[in-house]
Every structure is written in structure tokens, then in C-alpha cells.
Amino acid sequence: MIPYWKTHKYPLLFVLSSLLFYTSFAYDLERTDTVKLMGIYVALFYFYYKTIQFEKGNFNFLLVFGMLSRIVFIVAVPNLSQDFYRFLWDGKLTADGINPFIHTPLQLMQDGNFNAGDYRELLQGMGNLSAGHYSNYPPVNQLFFFLGNFFGETSILGSIIFIRICIILADIGILYFGKKLLTHLSLPKHQIFWYFLNPFIIIELTGNLHFEGIMLFFLVVALYFIIQKKWFVGALFMGVSISVKLLPLVFLPFFIRWFKSENNFNAKNILRFLLFYAVVFVIFLATFIPFVSSELISRYVETIGLWFNKFEFNASFYYLVREIGFYMKGYNIIETAGTRMAFIVFLFILGLAFIRKNHQLKTLMVSLLMAISFYYSMSTTVHPWYIATPVLLCIFTRYKFPILWSLVVILSYQAYANANYQENLWLIAVEYCILYGCFLKEVYLGKPILKHL
Template identity: 30%
Template sequence: MQVAIWAWLMVGVFLLFPMPRLYFEPILVVFSGCFGLMLIFYKSSSNSKNNIWWWFLGGLLLRLILLFSFPSWSDDYARFLWDGELVELGQNPYLETPNDWLESNPDLSTPYLKKLLSLMNSPDYYSVYPPSNQLIFWIGSKGADSNLEYGIVALRILLIIVEVAVFWILLGLLKKHQKNVKNLILYWFNPLVILEITGNLHFEGLVLMALLLALWYLSREKLATFGGFWALAIGIKILPLMLVPTFIFKEKIRKAPKFWIGFAFIFALSFLPLFYQNSWQYLLESLRLYQGKFEFNASVYYLFREVGFWIKGYNTIATLTKILSGITLIGIVWISWKKRWNSPIELAELWVLIYLLYLILQPVVHPWYIIPVLGLSLLTEIRSVLVWTFAAILSYHAYSQPSFEENPMFLWIEYALVFLALAWDWKSGVFPFKSKKLLE
């Protein structure tokens, strides 16, 4: 039975990814089928050692069948390869927008760069990717050798290697902390994970790998390495910086020089390149722009936005994002102060809670943003994140519209599923903030 399920999953992934995102209805049907097959596979599997190897090989093959495919659901890869090509040319990818760079460097222009520019969704924005990402983009550019298809394959190989690492690290953590090893299936065979990381070339899997490694070394009480991998996660995405209160309010960590030395060393390595030619100013400008201008697939933010329209008569995004960011920060500090963790699993629970709070209050929630918190949640009993990885596919309906306009009906359905799942987790008592200690 499991072989048949896996075979149908492979057929589903093979059919799903080449579909242009304009075809929302067939995407929804095939994605739902793949998700259902994953759940059946989960229910019918056992924890035997032989099964684990079959899981690994089966999930790896699902990724390898996408190796030579062209990303059809996202064009972020064009910016990745553009930044990498500029690094390869000895140029600073932060100083100019792609359009400005091409105008000011006509002698360095190539057909390959012009092709990347034509595919890009951000030709008028400064790069928002930290130096650690730029290193990976440069490796992709080396593999590309001015060939778009080669560049895509190079990035995909790197991400598949990262995914393999996530599989074995997550397996090790599940075993070490006596959790259900079958939880690994919910990541390794999750269609959202496969399509967004291996297919669309997003780097959230790398963030997850760094966070899982941090937990692994915490389990072994290697505090310097623990801090180093947390810093690496920040160097890739910046967002894990919001986890800092979880360490400040833990006395053992707050007073551990090894942890902070390990953190500071990797953090400095990751961000010191930004001081070259004041690159940090341009990165910061891009972050401000993304925070105060864009909105997509939000929940609470959209409700407050409607209130803003009613009171002010216009979109109050500039003010609203600041308010919600402040609420998020206060919430993270309060939760971290109230819920003191005593084990790596309790820390993972706290991280899941913080990520959920952040995502629920953000104006932009792309489906791949959920992937790090999915991996962390599988170390806990929290299952609302898994539901979200299914519901998030509804956000792709906007891409099937000529104007990319979101349909409120699909937003309501998506977040009804998410909040019902959150309510179920709350009722089941699996959230760390359900404890009396937190509510005192």
C-alpha cells in the first residue's frame, strides 16, 4: 500500500509543478490530493529502521524529479541569480537597483543579465538578501556559467542537499527526545515543502536547518555552537533575530559567555560585509520598503486595514505595520518572559508560538514563510502549522487573476482553517501558553 501511495505522490508532484500558477483550480485539486496522500502515508507507516530509509529515498526522489524543471510559481530565482552574477563580476549587489545598475554599467551588460532582468519582479528595488544568501547566490552563479537553466539546477542541487540535512537532523532530534519519528513524514513528503523549496527555490529550508542544528547542539550542551547556528539562521533570513528574548529570559543562557561568543562570531562573519561601501543602508531601505508597502495573504492585518479605511478613508499600511510590529514585539517579549523553557523541546514550542504570532500579525505571508515553523512544530504536539501548510495553497488563487487581486472568500477559508486548528491545539492543551504558569 505504501509503495502505491508513494507512486501516486510522485505522479502528483510531477503533474503539479509544471502547471502555471494561472491554473488555480487544477493546482488546488492536485495539491489537495498530494496532501491527502501524505496523511494516508503517515497513518499507514511504522517507525521501523527500514521504513525510515524508504522514506528518505522516496522523498529524495520526489525532489530529484524536479531537478531540471523551470520554476513556474515564483520568479524570485531571477533575483537570486542576478545578485550572484553581480558578485561574480566583482560588483556590490546592494548599491544599485537592477535597472540602475544596467544603465550605469553598459560595458558589463550581457544577454544573460538582460534575461534575468526581464524575468525579475523587483528590478527597481535594492537587494533585500543578507550576505550569507549572497554567498549562496554566487555559488549558483558559478554553476550557471551565464546559462539560466544551469543556474537554476545549481541552486536546486544546493537546496536538495540542505533538505537532506534537514531530514537527518530532524530525525536525530525526534529520536533523541523520544518523539514520534513518523512526524518526519509530515515534512519530508509535504507538497508545500517540496514545491516551495526544491521547486520554487526558496531558502526557508536553510533557515530551518540552522535552527534545528541549534537545537541539536543545545541538546548536547554545546552552547557556543548552539549560539553560532542561531546566528547563522539570522544571517540567512534576519527574521530569527526575533527569538532573542527566549535567550535573554533564560538565566542559564543569558549568563553563558560561550553562547554569546559563538553567536557574536558567526553574526559578525555574516553581517560585516554590509559595512563595505555602506551596503547596510541600502539593505535597510529595502527592508523598510517591504515592511511598509506590500501586503499579501494577511489575516489580522487585513481586518485592521478595513478599520483604517473606515476611519481614515485610505490604506493606513504605513502606520498599521508599525503598530502591528510593536504589538508583535511586545507579545514576543511577554511570552518569552512568562514561559521559561527547560529543554530543547520546550524551546522549540516557544519558537513555534513566536513564529505563529509573527505570521498572524504580518501584512505579507507567502506560503514558504510557514516552512521553518512547520519543521519546528514537528518536535512538539502542535498541529495547527501542518493545517496551515495545506490552507496556504489557497493564497495562490490571487496569481490566477490578471490583476493579482486576492479574493476575500479564499482568505476567509484559509484563515478559518488555520484559526480552527489553532483553537483545536488550544483546547488540546498543547500550546506552551496554556500552562497555568503563563496565565498567572
């Protein structure tokens, strides 16, 4: 033990310090305490960086560190987001035979035939914003909510623990298949730990129960089978990934060139291409079967539309466009600007999909990263946990700007220090100046931002 301590003294100190900070973060932090929140977060990032720097060749050491960091949160109630209350609300509705897509929580609470007493704590926890809107969580997500309610029975904490275990298992799966993808790309295997040990990933997914990790697990498995030329299995997992979170829909155009390969389309490639997309959409649509109703489509589309023309949080270019709109029009132009910027994203993605050589795996991974990064740069709403997708994708490329993004995104949490969640636009400007500075340095100047790793 003593010889091991002598050769691993600093990494062990980093790990022990990290576990203490994670414990404080999980059990002794209010999100309104901005100074403490940011202080602990920055310290965790330092320990994360230095531990990988010292132990990048010691896979088991880093694996144990990542697992212990997640276990710290196992019985913690999420403290940065109250979304989990809505998760449990939807799961309880499904268990009680009520379609979670066709009623808002406030509508149900006003229904005299609804057993409101069993749901009151969940309603109070989720807040008025969530309670006033229909559920936007796709069916596979709803399955996890239902299972959380089933295994948690009447205990909110029991449901939290079950969902948290599922998210941890998804991260382990990402570690396993991500390592395989890195091997296929001839990239260092330790790069998977830029995801697995990232404090942002541990806090936002394991800690705050966001389902990006489960969506990313199915996405990584889909990519693995696609590059193994097992496109049917890949399509199955892609469909399930979309049914956890809709985000992977953004990536579908990039597989057109993958099936085209280096040659022009022939009958075999066209058939595989069409069957791949058919399987993806059949799986996705099939997951909605248990929830089919006359109101489903209209309510769901209405809810998804809110992300383009109603909600605003931690945006970058959109905030600049909004200020121009205030100056020229005198009012918030989100309803028109949000839709137009979404259309710009659509054109950008099509351009990447058809112009770049996406039949090559390295090019494909870079295209996926650039697509999702551009999408978020144009979005009206960028909640911190959204960044999990570019963080994972970047480890399969030579670019690491999303790692810095996952650090500076913590600045957006300053909004929760205010009763009305008012954002400090100066801090948002600092966040995106750092991000785009790193982006320009890596992508256009070709200079790495994480050296010697």
C-alpha cells in the same frame, strides 16, 4: 517482490501517484491555472497523509519517497515564483565584482557603463517589483547565489540545478538532526516526515528554490548543539542561520531563560549568556564584511522596512485592521498599522521569553512555534513559503496546526490567476478561518487535528 507488493500495495500506489502528480506539477503547470494547481496540491496532501499513516514505522520507505519526490524537480524551472531570477541576478553581480546591496536592477540597467546584455533575461524574469528594489537577501544567501552562478556558468538551468541540490542536501540535514531532536524530546521519530514529505515543503523549497530550508537546517543544527550544552558551536550555526534569512532573530530572546536554567543567574550563566549572543552577532555581522560600503546600512534597512509598511500579501489580522482604517481614515493605514503591529509582536515575544519556562526543551519548542505563528498572524505579508518555519517547529511539539496551514495556504496562489495579482479576500478568509479553527481546537481545547499519527 510480489510479497512486498501485497503488504505495501496502497502505500506504493500512493507513492507512484504522488510522483506522477509531482511530475505534472513541475513540468506541465502554469500558476495561473488555479483549478489544476489546487487540485494536484490537495491530491498530493492526501497521498502524503495516507503514506505516513500506513508506513510511519518504515523509515527507509518514507526516506526513499521523499528523495524521489525531490528528484522529480531536478531539471524543472520554478513555476510558482520568479524569485530565483533575482537570486541569479545577485549571484552574477557578485561574480562580476558588483555589490548586490547598493543598486537596484533598474538603476544598473540605466547605467551606461553596465554590461546590460548579460543580465537582460534575468531582469525580465524577476519582474518590475523586484527590479525596483534593493536586495534584501543576507550574505550567506548571497554566497549560494554566487555559487549557483559559478557552477551554472552561463546556463540559468545549470544554476537552478546547483541551488536545488543545495536545498535538497539541507532537507536531508534537517531530517538527520531533526530525528535526533525528536529522540531527545522522546517523540516518535516518524514525525520528522511531516516536514520531509510535506508537498508544501517539496514544492516551495525544492521546486521553487526558496531558501527557508537552508536557513532551517542551520537553525536545527544550532538547536541540537545548544541542547547538547555546546553553546559556542550552537551560536556559530545560529549566526549563519540568521545570515541566510533574518527570521531566526525572532527566536533569540527565548535563550535568556535557557541559560538562566532553573536557578537564578550566577556569574557563569551570565558569562555564557553574553558570549552566546556575542558570537551570534559577530558571526552575523562578519558575513557582511565582503559587502561593506557607505550605502549598505541605509539601503538594507530601507529594504527590510518595506515588509512592515509597504508590502501586502496573504495577511490575516492586518487585513482586518486595514479595513477598519479604510472605514475610519479613508485610506490605507499600512505605514502606521504595520509598524504598530510589529511592536505588538515584539512585546508578545518578550512576554513569552520571560514568562514561560524556556529552560525546558519541550516548553522552548512550543514557545518558538507560538512566537513565529503570532509573528505571521500580525504580518502584512505572508508568502506561502514563509510557512516552512512553523511546519518544521511543530513536529517538535504536540501541535500540528501548521501542517493544515501548509495545505490551505495554497488558496493564496489564486492571486496569480489575475493580471494585477488581485487577491480574493473571501479565499484568504477561508484560509485563516480553517487555520485559526485548528489552532483553537489544538491549543485551547486540547484536541489533536491529526489523529492516530
